[in-house]
Amino acid sequence: MPDFIFLHHDDASGDGGLDWDPYLSRLREAGVLQGGSAIGAGACVKKSGAAPEPTAHISGYVCVTARDFEHARSLLPGNPVFEAGGTVEIRELPAGG
Numbered sequence: 001m002p003d004f005i006f007l008h009h010d011d012a013s014g015d016g017g018l019d020w021d022p023y024l025s026r027l028r029e030a031g032v033l034q035g036g037s038a039i040g041a042g043a044c045v046k047k048s049g050a051a052p053e054p055t056a057h058i059s060g061y062v063c064v065t066a067r068d069f070e071h072a073r074s075l076l077p078g079n080p081v082f083e084a085g086g087t088v089e090i091r092e093l094p095a096g097g
Helices: 021-030 068-073
Strands: 003-009 033-038 058-065 086-090
Touching: 003 068, 021 033, 033 086, 068 086
Parallel strands: none
Antiparallel strands: 003 058, 003 086, 033 058
């Protein structure tokens, strides 16, 4: 089964006080959770030349295993960012990636 990453944007209401434990426990129990974390400040770097500014609105991620995109999307209910009206960007990760 492919892996997907849920990129959490920082546009959810009450973003700082979201309770992740029930959602992550549900994903663990389903056997689909691969990991996740909040994302702190960072910088883009290049070997030479000017690098772009880092994407500022991404605040964290969760990686899951799912049969396909629709299955991954079906795992969003209960996601604190999604439930608080925030944006969750779903991306499929390349095989072996």
